[in-house]
Amino acid sequence: MAGLFESAGDGGAAIALEEVEASILRSFEVQMLELIGPGPGGESDDPLAALFAEGPSSPPADPALARLFPDAYGGPDGPAGPEEVAAAGEFRRYTELDLRARKRDDALAVIRSLDGLGGAGGVLKASPEDCRHWLGGLNDLRLTLGTRLEVSEDDDEGLYDLDDEDPRKPLVMAYLWFGMLQESLLEAMAG
Template structure:
């Protein structure tokens, strides 16, 4: 294995990560946790009240967060009428808190797995039950980087031809690697 997933049988996966790969992946997931933000309430808050917490009704202004938490109604990037905005706001109000919690849990699952690796990296085995969390977390990272890089279907191939002096090159390399991780994880889960 060279930093890509392979099947470990039964829907589980394994990946060999060196210390640099593990560090990059962990750093990206920690940054994702910071971007998503903390959940509602604090440790001493009423857990029953947290079940009924309502989310925001407006879409996030940050393009990366808007990509992670898109409106359920209307077309992305197009203006909508008041009725469509109201329906999207109502849907967001009741779903975003749970969606943010799931994205946080996915990112934390990856961080915890990576924390179990030795200082020099090593072979990481992902149980079948955790593979979906990994897949979700990798997808969220890739969506965020794609948003930051303003990637569109038309210009994605142009990313492969960026000169080494382009300041976006490290992010592009991470974006491409995350895509390969997603693809190989899906293959490992089905093989």
């Protein structure tokens, strides 16, 4: 898997993907959509209902979702006292649905651009707006995989030394590849 983003000028980027690479990316983004779930009350098109919808006031129980939708107050272990818990709950109640919608939009944009390749490999060209969605989508994939793999800053070096028989190896390879894609996309957008 060697496809990395290159500058396409004007803040856009391009990447040559083999069919298997496009398939892997698409599969992970579809799984991300399933993890994030539908919007409030399903996929309603009623803008008034969406305007008045309120999100949850407590963090998700799933550690990966808690990483994607962290508390706004407190440290890495969450809010410390009752006042921080209340403030974090209020903040989450009014912001999580929008954050979920943005993450769904990012994943859908990546899927649609991959679908534009027609199920085969090829060169994918991303506009500056598409690049923003790709950055968000890749970041969410890395956060989720990192949480599932229990990656910490101290462990990062050990990821390169896994035995081929280690069942985590395919996910670790995807995690590292998504990081390379993300880094190359940032460089392509800047250059």
